[in-house]
Structures are given as structure tokens and as C-alpha cells.
Amino acid sequence: MKHFTILLLVLFLSSATVIAQTYTTPNTGVDWTLADIANASPSTISISGTEFTLQENLVIAENDKLRIDTDATVLIEQALLITVFGEFEVTADETMFLAADTSLPYEGFRFEEFSVITIQNATIKNGGGLRVLTEDFTINNCIITENVEGGITTGAVISLSRGTPQITNNQITFNELPAISSAANSQVSATISGNYIEGNNTLNANRPQINLGTTSTTEDLQIINNIIIGDPLHTEAGGIAIANLVGGTIRAVISGNEIRDNRYGITILGGNATVEISNNVIEDNNTQGNPNLGGSGINVNSPSSTIEINAFSNQIRRNLWGITLQDEASINLGDTASNVGANVFSENGNNGEIFALYNNTANTISALNNCWIEGVDNTLVLAESVIFHQQDDPTLGEVLFDPVSCKLLDVTENTLESFAFYPNPTKNTLNFATDFSIQSVEIFSTNGVSVFNETIVENQNKVRFHLSSGMYFVLFTSNDNQIVRKLLVD
Structure with missing residues (x-):
């Protein structure tokens, strides 16, 4: 009987060490600092200089605020979660959120609906990501790196749910999950701007680095001026995908991005979509090497004609395909009204053939004033040789590509040869x-x-x-x- 009692005690103590306690702020409208919480609950946060160790789950109540406005390193113990119902404001010059033991990741951050979140100049590392359930979310000039799956998020290291979140000027690199995602029916119209995104989805799942669903019906999703670099070892990781699979709406502007070395560049999937794709450099998105499964610079796949895609002034080079259209998809690549064309294609091909544009639909495509083969004087014959459409298969729609033009690149290309x-x-x-x-x-x-x-x-x-x-x-x-x-x- 004595041995049995001791065994039960040991089991109880072992269990107690892995069940984290939770500290919740008192919901009295207090503006808290980390030091304030440590003073109120020493078992929750311990302090050593500017280093704070979180030892229990932390909940910021609806009427309270956690403010970090002086430089700090926050070490978070294994499997702990920071949940915010109120306000979370990080504005110091440098704040570090790190696992106390890099081999034992923390759960991450959960920002509840109606919470107000501002995070600037922070490093977020070795945790389970940021689950963003609020409409009011800004993250700027942060480093988000080496976070893991199995924490608070499942779709991406930054997982969005609603509203118009602002994700600007961050470095999002080498996380196990993709960089940014939203659910299929979440209606997120984020601004994703000025970010350096590289090598995410290190688990090599069939997901792009930016993976978004439907948007607001009144506000554009904006993916602008980002650098999105893949890792050739992660052959399943794409660049950008926006999908409408639930009967919602897509309103999006994808402009000024550099998208390189992914499985594919940009994919628009589903109907009821209005998208501008402009001034992007889309190169070498061919890491999987299988043209039957991907590798397009731009792919549009829609089951209906309720789609309006305008693409102009893009540079599309060395992908397995330049632009591919599937099912009932359509795209405007230049017309006589509002679209200048000016897309540039170079060396997009597979199995010994060049495919600048593959129109695998019955739709007629307007594609005026584009440069179909970069670096040479284009003719209609040359353009025809890299466009797959009705002339190649009578069941397909025709591509209207006369006139062709490469004039916009003459000075720039000669200049770039000698510039670094x-x-x-x-x-x-x-x-x-x-x-x-x-x-x-x-x-x-x-x-x-x-x-x-x-x-x-x-x-x-x-x-x-x-x-x-x-x-x-x-x-x-x-x-x-x-x-x-x-x-x-x-």
C-alpha cells in the first residue's frame, strides 16, 4: 500500500509540471507593462534586467492593455500562449519574443475578435505563430522567423480571419508553415506591403507562401511591393494564391512584387474575382520541375466567366509556363481602352518548348502591345510561336496579340547589363x-x-x-x- 501511494504521488507531480497555469489581467481598464504584471503575479513573469521570462499562460482581458514601449527580451516557456481580448501594443525600438529553450517552442499568440493589436520592431521566433481573429491588427518592421507548426496556427505563421489587417515592412522567413494565410470564407482584405518573404513552408506542404481566401466586397486585398523568394529544396511551396472556393468575392491588387524560385508565381482560383496584376517581376518559379502540376508565372483557373483579371507591365521569365488559363478563365493582357499591355516574356518553357501564354480555354483573349520574346525585335510570327491558342488547337479560344511591342525595355535592358x-x-x-x-x-x-x-x-x-x-x-x-x-x- 505504501509503494502504491508513492507511485500515485509521483504521477501527480509529473502531471502537474506540464499543466500550465493561466494569469488573466483583472479587466479594470489598467494599462499594464511587463514589469507591472511581474509585480502583480511573480509566478507569471520573472525579471532579470531587460529580460522577462513568461512562466504561465497570459491573458489580457477585454478592458486592459499590455504595453511594451521600452526594449525587452521576452522568453516564453514551452507550450505557453499569450491571448489578447483587449489591447496589445509593442512600440519599443527592439522587442524579442523567443522560446526560453529553442528546442521547446511556445504556443504563440492569439488575438481575439475586437482586440486592438499593434506590433512594431519586434522579433518573433521559435513559437507557434500569430492567430489573428481581430479586425484591428498591425504588424510593421518585424522579424518573424523559424516558427513551428503545431502551435496556435495551422494555416500560416500569420493566420488572418477578418477585416483589413496591415502587414508591412516585415521579414518573414524560414517558418515551418507558410508566411500569411486566411480561411477560404474569411473575407480578409489585408494590406501586405514592403515585406521580405523567403523560404517559408519548410515542411514542404502543398501551399504557397501567401495563401488567401475571399475578400471584402468593398475593400481591395493589396499585395504590393513585396519580395517573395522560395527555397529550391521546398518543391511544393508556391508564391501567391488567392482562391474563391465558397461563392464569395475576390477583390485584389497584386503589384510591384518580386516573386522568384517558388513552385509557381501567382495563382487566382475561382469565380467572382476582380484582380489587377501589374508591375511584378515573376522569375524562375519552376522548382518542382513538373509542368503537369504547376510552374506558371501567372495561372488563372475559374469555373465561370465571372472573373476580371487585368495584367500589365509584368516581367515574366524562366517559369515552366508564362501565363496559363484553365476552365472558363479569362484575362486581359492589353487592349485598346484601359490596359497598356507591356508585359514582357522570356524563356518560359518546358520539354524544349516555349510557352509565353497557354490559353487552355474557349475564351478569346485580348493581349495587345506585349513583348513576347525579350531581347529581339518581335514580329507576329515570333509571337505566334510562343502562344498556344486556337491556331494550335481549334477547340481553344483565340489570342489577339497584334500589335506586339518591346519598345519599353530597349533602354532599360541595355542599362541593366552593366549595373549591379x-x-x-x-x-x-x-x-x-x-x-x-x-x-x-x-x-x-x-x-x-x-x-x-x-x-x-x-x-x-x-x-x-x-x-x-x-x-x-x-x-x-x-x-x-x-x-x-x-x-x-x-
């Missing part, structure tokens, strides 16, 4: 090399504000600056040319 800048990402220096003279270097924030401008003297090939980490645009100006490039500052 590095490093990127950088901290506070930028080198450039060119066969022509640069007169000035100007850096802009993603909202167009000039934050650095320097006149370049003869033989100068470097500039120094001091900017906050985030995404910027650099304008290099010479006598005859202007070159704009995206720049990531660490």
Missing part, C-alpha cells in the same frame, strides 16, 4: 558598379517618402546611411537613365 548594387540586405552601406556615371542615389520608404539623398562625385561607388530596418526603394539616377531597385535594411 550590393549587399542586399544591408545594414548601413550600399555599393554600386556600372559602366556609366551615377549622379545621385536616393532612398524612399515604401510609402514614397524620401529618407536619404546623396549626390555622387566622380569615382564614388559607395554610400553610407543610417536607416531603420525594413524595406525601401533605391533610385539610381544618371544623365540618361533612372533605375529603381528594392532594398532590405537589416
Whole structure:
């Protein structure tokens, strides 16, 4: 009997060590800091200088606020969760949310509906992601890296549910799940802008790095000015997908992005969609290597004609397919009214053939004023050779591509052959090399504000600056040319 009692005690104590307690703020309208919570409940948070260790689940009640406005490192013990019903405001210059033991990830963050969330200048690492159930969510200039599956999110490291969340100027890299997602019927019209997104979906599931469902009927989803880089080892990970599978609406603008080295570039799936795809560089999205399963720079697949896709001024190179259309899908690639065309295609092909545009539908496609084979004088015969449509299969719709044009790239392409800048990402220096003279270097924030401008003297090939980490645009100006490039500052 004595041995049995001791065994029960041991089992009880073992169980107790893995059942986390929860501290909930008192819901009295208090503006809390981490130190305030530590003073109120030492068992919840311990302090060592600017290092805070979370030892219990933490809940911020509906009428309370947690404010982090001074630099801090928050170490979170295994499987713990931060849940917010009220406000969560992180505005310090540097805040770190890390696992107390990197081999024992924490559960993550859950932001309940109607909570108010602002997170800036933070690093979020080794946890289970951010489940965003609120309409009022902003995350800016943060590093979100090496987070794991099995925590609070299932679709992506940032999982959205509603409203118009703002995801801007962040580095989202090498997480086990995709970078950003929303549910099929969630009606999210996020602004996803100025982010550097690389190598997410390290579990190599059949998901893109940005994977979104339906949107608001009145507000556009905006995916603009991001860099989205895949990892060739993750052959199932795509670039961007927006899908309407539940009878909702898609309103979206996808513009100014660089999308490289994914399984595919951009996919629009489903009907009732109005989408602008413009000024993107979509290159080398061919990592899976199977043209029967993907590899398009842009793919549109719709079961109905209730779809309006306008694509212009995109550069589409070295994908397994340039643009593919399936089922009842349609796309406007240039017309005589509002779409300038000006899409550029180069070396999109598989099995020894080039496919700039594959119209696998019965629809007639307008595709005027595009450059179908980059680097040469285009003719109608050359354009025909890289477009698959009614001329190749009488059951398919025709592509109207006369006139063709590559004029917009003449100066730029010759200029780019002799231009390079590095490093990127950088901290506070930028080198450039060119066969022509640069007169000035100007850096802009993603909202167009000039934050650095320097006149370049003869033989100068470097500039120094001091900017906050985030995404910027650099304008290099010479006598005859202007070159704009995206720049990531660490």
C-alpha cells in the first residue's frame, strides 16, 4: 500500500509540471507593462534586467492593455500562449519574443475578435505563430522567423480571419508553415506591403507562401511591393494564391512584387474575382520541375466567366509556363481602352518548348502591345510561336496579340547589363558598379517618402546611411537613365 501511494504521488507531480497555469489581467481598464504584471503575479513573469521570462499562460482581458514601449527580451516557456481580448501594443525600438529553450517552442499568440493589436520592431521566433481573429491588427518592421507548426496556427505563421489587417515592412522567413494565410470564407482584405518573404513552408506542404481566401466586397486585398523568394529544396511551396472556393468575392491588387524560385508565381482560383496584376517581376518559379502540376508565372483557373483579371507591365521569365488559363478563365493582357499591355516574356518553357501564354480555354483573349520574346525585335510570327491558342488547337479560344511591342525595355535592358548594387540586405552601406556615371542615389520608404539623398562625385561607388530596418526603394539616377531597385535594411 505504501509503494502504491508513492507511485500515485509521483504521477501527480509529473502531471502537474506540464499543466500550465493561466494569469488573466483583472479587466479594470489598467494599462499594464511587463514589469507591472511581474509585480502583480511573480509566478507569471520573472525579471532579470531587460529580460522577462513568461512562466504561465497570459491573458489580457477585454478592458486592459499590455504595453511594451521600452526594449525587452521576452522568453516564453514551452507550450505557453499569450491571448489578447483587449489591447496589445509593442512600440519599443527592439522587442524579442523567443522560446526560453529553442528546442521547446511556445504556443504563440492569439488575438481575439475586437482586440486592438499593434506590433512594431519586434522579433518573433521559435513559437507557434500569430492567430489573428481581430479586425484591428498591425504588424510593421518585424522579424518573424523559424516558427513551428503545431502551435496556435495551422494555416500560416500569420493566420488572418477578418477585416483589413496591415502587414508591412516585415521579414518573414524560414517558418515551418507558410508566411500569411486566411480561411477560404474569411473575407480578409489585408494590406501586405514592403515585406521580405523567403523560404517559408519548410515542411514542404502543398501551399504557397501567401495563401488567401475571399475578400471584402468593398475593400481591395493589396499585395504590393513585396519580395517573395522560395527555397529550391521546398518543391511544393508556391508564391501567391488567392482562391474563391465558397461563392464569395475576390477583390485584389497584386503589384510591384518580386516573386522568384517558388513552385509557381501567382495563382487566382475561382469565380467572382476582380484582380489587377501589374508591375511584378515573376522569375524562375519552376522548382518542382513538373509542368503537369504547376510552374506558371501567372495561372488563372475559374469555373465561370465571372472573373476580371487585368495584367500589365509584368516581367515574366524562366517559369515552366508564362501565363496559363484553365476552365472558363479569362484575362486581359492589353487592349485598346484601359490596359497598356507591356508585359514582357522570356524563356518560359518546358520539354524544349516555349510557352509565353497557354490559353487552355474557349475564351478569346485580348493581349495587345506585349513583348513576347525579350531581347529581339518581335514580329507576329515570333509571337505566334510562343502562344498556344486556337491556331494550335481549334477547340481553344483565340489570342489577339497584334500589335506586339518591346519598345519599353530597349533602354532599360541595355542599362541593366552593366549595373549591379550590393549587399542586399544591408545594414548601413550600399555599393554600386556600372559602366556609366551615377549622379545621385536616393532612398524612399515604401510609402514614397524620401529618407536619404546623396549626390555622387566622380569615382564614388559607395554610400553610407543610417536607416531603420525594413524595406525601401533605391533610385539610381544618371544623365540618361533612372533605375529603381528594392532594398532590405537589416
